[in-house]
Amino acid sequence: MAANPWDDKTLDPDKRADLVVKQMTLDEKITVVDGLFGSVARLNGREIEPVAGVLMGSAGHIPGVPRLGIPAQEETDAGLGVATQGNTRDKVRERTSLPAGLATAATWNPEIAFQGGAAIGSEARLSGFNVMLAGGVNLTREPRNGRNFEYAGEDPLLAGTIVGAEIKGVQSNHIVSTIKHFAENDQETGRMVASAEMDDDQARMSDLLAFQIAIEIADPGSVMCSYNRVHGTYACENDLLMTKILKKDWGFKGYVMSDWGADYSTAKAINAGLDQESAWVFDGINHFGDDLKKAVADKSVSQKRLDEMVHRILRSLFAKGVMDDPVKPGPIDYAKDGAASQADAEEGIVLLKNDGGLLPVKPGLKKVVVIGAHADVGVPAGGGSSLVYPVGGNAFPGIAPTTWPGPVMFHPSSPLKALKSRLGQAEIAYADGVDPAAAAKLATGADLVLVFARNWDGEDHDEPLTLPDNQDALISSVAAANSKTVVVLETGNPVLMPWLGKVSGVVEAWYSGTSGGEAIARVLTGEVDASGRLPITFPASLDQLPHPQLVGTDKPNIPGGPAYALDYPEGAAAGYKWYDRQNLSPAFPFGFGLSYSTYAYENLSAQEEGGKVTVSFTVKNTGSRPGKSVPQVYVGHQGDGWEAPRRLAGWQKVVLQPGQSKQVTLSVDPRLLAHYDGKTHKWEIAKGSDELSLGSSSRDFTQKASVDLDAKSF
Numbered sequence: 001m002a003a004n005p006w007d008d009k010t011l012d013p014d015k016r017a018d019l020v021v022k023q024m025t026l027d028e029k030i031t032v033v034d035g036l037f038g039s040v041a042r043l044n045g046r047e048i049e050p051v052a053g054v055l056m057g058s059a060g061h062i063p064g065v066p067r068l069g070i071p072a073q074e075e076t077d078a079g080l081g082v083a084t085q086g087n088t089r090d091k092v093r094e095r096t097s098l099p100a101g102l103a104t105a106a107t108w109n110p111e112i113a114f115q116g117g118a119a120i121g122s123e124a125r126l127s128g129f130n131v132m133l134a135g136g137v138n139l140t141r142e143p144r145n146g147r148n149f150e151y152a153g154e155d156p157l158l159a160g161t162i163v164g165a166e167i168k169g170v171q172s173n174h175i176v177s178t179i180k181h182f183a184e185n186d187q188e189t190g191r192m193v194a195s196a197e198m199d200d201d202q203a204r205m206s207d208l209l210a211f212q213i214a215i216e217i218a219d220p221g222s223v224m225c226s227y228n229r230v231h232g233t234y235a236c237e238n239d240l241l242m243t244k245i246l247k248k249d250w251g252f253k254g255y256v257m258s259d260w261g262a263d264y265s266t267a268k269a270i271n272a273g274l275d276q277e278s279a280w281v282f283d284g285i286n287h288f289g290d291d292l293k294k295a296v297a298d299k300s301v302s303q304k305r306l307d308e309m310v311h312r313i314l315r316s317l318f319a320k321g322v323m324d325d326p327v328k329p330g331p332i333d334y335a336k337d338g339a340a341s342q343a344d345a346e347e348g349i350v351l352l353k354n355d356g357g358l359l360p361v362k363p364g365l366k367k368v369v370v371i372g373a374h375a376d377v378g379v380p381a382g383g384g385s386s387l388v389y390p391v392g393g394n395a396f397p398g399i400a401p402t403t404w405p406g407p408v409m410f411h412p413s414s415p416l417k418a419l420k421s422r423l424g425q426a427e428i429a430y431a432d433g434v435d436p437a438a439a440a441k442l443a444t445g446a447d448l449v450l451v452f453a454r455n456w457d458g459e460d461h462d463e464p465l466t467l468p469d470n471q472d473a474l475i476s477s478v479a480a481a482n483s484k485t486v487v488v489l490e491t492g493n494p495v496l497m498p499w500l501g502k503v504s505g506v507v508e509a510w511y512s513g514t515s516g517g518e519a520i521a522r523v524l525t526g527e528v529d530a531s532g533r534l535p536i537t538f539p540a541s542l543d544q545l546p547h548p549q550l551v552g553t554d555k556p557n558i559p560g561g562p563a564y565a566l567d568y569p570e571g572a573a574a575g576y577k578w579y580d581r582q583n584l585s586p587a588f589p590f591g592f593g594l595s596y597s598t599y600a601y602e603n604l605s606a607q608e609e610g611g612k613v614t615v616s617f618t619v620k621n622t623g624s625r626p627g628k629s630v631p632q633v634y635v636g637h638q639g640d641g642w643e644a645p646r647r648l649a650g651w652q653k654v655v656l657q658p659g660q661s662k663q664v665t666l667s668v669d670p671r672l673l674a675h676y677d678g679k680t681h682k683w684e685i686a687k688g689s690d691e692l693s694l695g696s697s698s699r700d701f702t703q704k705a706s707v708d709l710d711a712k713s714f
């Protein structure tokens with residue numbers, strides 16, 4: 001068969017896309033930009049069937065143009081694995097789930113993030129999907145945000161680096177990944193109506209910088225614009241975000257797709273930079289179908305702009321390998337992908353408190369008591385569109401809500417069973433924790449008590465920072481009965497710990513995914529080091545937050561409803577930067593986490609050459625166990641538009657045997673030495689001295705150095 005001219009792989013993706021666009025009819029162009037839903041939509045009490053040919057239960061379907069060899073775009077959620085939409089007519093897809101995005105960020109290990117992305121991207125591919133709606137990178141500003149667990153924490157460098165690596169892993173399977181939700185969609189309360197009123201320069205240095213870094217690392221095929229408004233304009237109609245910043249300033253060559261139900265117009269959205277309407281049934285009106293044809297006819301959308309939209313989509317399909325290496329369903333290697341998920345979960349578990357070295361669990365214990373959170377059967381997951389249905393089914397079905405954003409899911413990987421298989425000699429008892437007095441009685445006299453505590457974060461709602469279901473009382477009464485109590489948190493966000501002073505240990509295990517039980521047991525028993533570090537600050541109390549009360553809980557959240565302002569008094573000082581600026585002491589600071597070994601950081605030096613700063617130091621394992629250290633470098637500067645005293649400037653995760661030392665050299669992204677100035681439209685480095693601090697968290701520095709910088713703009 002004669003090849004089409006665009007089949008020539010030696011041509012660049014832009015050229016190839018141009019060659020196709022030239023051959024396309026108006027109807028074919030419309031087909032490519034007009035997204036359909038891939039499942040049964042339940043809207044206003046009605047059930048709307050999807051068109052024939054969708055991968056049932058999927059997030060979206062854009063028919064192909066077989067005449068020109070353009071494949072259908074088959075879209076699946078999300079960043080933790082291949083999800084299934086609620087209301088599917090078919091069986092759900094049971095797939096591998098990575099741990100929460102926060103857990104992956106807590107690894108501080110881009111290689112782990114890449115491997116996780118590669119695993120879920122391969123499952124997408126083998127399930128017939130060529131577009132994965134992964135890559136959530138909204139910064140944690142509101143710790144009650146029900147979707148924080150999908151994202152990568154509060155720091156733009158850490159979040160951008162980890163999410164960039166994950167997207168790269170997804171796309172290594174020759175499929176497109178998105179990055180989302182662009183932008184400033186930092187809480188679920190009011191997400192359909194609220195207007196983010198963040199200063200634009202401060203946004204460039206925080207939320208937008210996280211996107212920019214991830215996009216530079218991964219070059220995702222698509223960006224998903226978000227539900228919320230920004231300065232009164234919907235993100236998917238926002239020229240500043242989509243065209244000026246993303247496409248012009250950052251040179252993004254892929255396409256922008258709308259979130260599901262986030263597009264309110266045809267010409268307005270398109271002329272502001274939206275390239276594809278997703279699952280239009282959620283928009284109520286099909287803006288990119290016949291309405292777009294009319295808009296082209298009446299010239300409110302130019303032919304040139306329509307061609308550009310199609311070009312951007314096809315360009316991504318060429319650039320990411322979708323055209324040359326079409327997806328083909330096939331058998332999935334669950335053991336391999338489960339191992340990637342487990343490695344991710346293990347490195348992301350954060351040991352927050354370990355009084356008396358109770359952990360790792362010592363050999364020879366006689367009696368261990370495990371309590372709560374259904375640890376006898378599985379580990380919890382978060383809810384919403386990112387929910388991956390586990391192979392083997394829900395380990396504890398029936399907890400409300402059982403429909404979207406539920407069901408409340410437990411992956412069938414039991415920490416209790418994984419502990420039993422490792423602590424064969426000990427008597428291990430379990431209590432469900434529903435009755436605190438009974439649990440305390442069981443705990444009395446045990447050599448070790450592990451209380452598992454969980455919350456349920458999910459899309460479309462925010463959650464208080466207080467553990468639900470009387471679990472604080474449970475922990476307090478167990479700790480009163482036995483001081484050798486360790487709390488294992490399985491939460492999608494920080495929680496307040498009124499019992500902190502009464503327990504000996506605290507472990508944050510997040511939502512730990514497909515192999516979570518094994519991962520938790522391996523960290524608790526010290527088979528692997530505790531090497532996670534917090535990607536978010538744990539507040540000591542709600543009054544420390546920029547908004548002690550969630551904003552907007554009293555406002556209706558109806559698509560198209562009246563806007564209300566969501567202000568961000570912290571500006572770019574999200575998370576630890578706010579605590580530093582306000583001089584607040586959190587419960588646990590950003591970057592914190594204990595290891596089973598100890599480390600010394602020495603010989604810090606900093607060099608400046610042509611505005612580029614590098615730092616070097618040595619890290620030594622001074623303990624008696626092999627371990628993984630995460631030395632962190634923060635840069636500080638006084639004044640000149642800096643949002644806070646210090647910013648994370650670099651880190652490395654270093655594997656060390658006892659007594660071993662390694663030399664680390666890091667270069668500092670020049671944007672982290674600068675502030676963004678909307679007047680000059682540039683990053684500005686101010687003349688002066690910058691202080692570099694080396695330590696084990698954002699609050700614990702052992703070494704300092706400084707560099708003198710000349711003024712520079714770029």
Ligand code: BGC
Pocket residue numbers: 059077078133180259260385
């Ligand atoms: C979410 C997106 C998701 C989409 C498709 C929306 O509700 O905000 O993250 O990709 O649904 O399921």
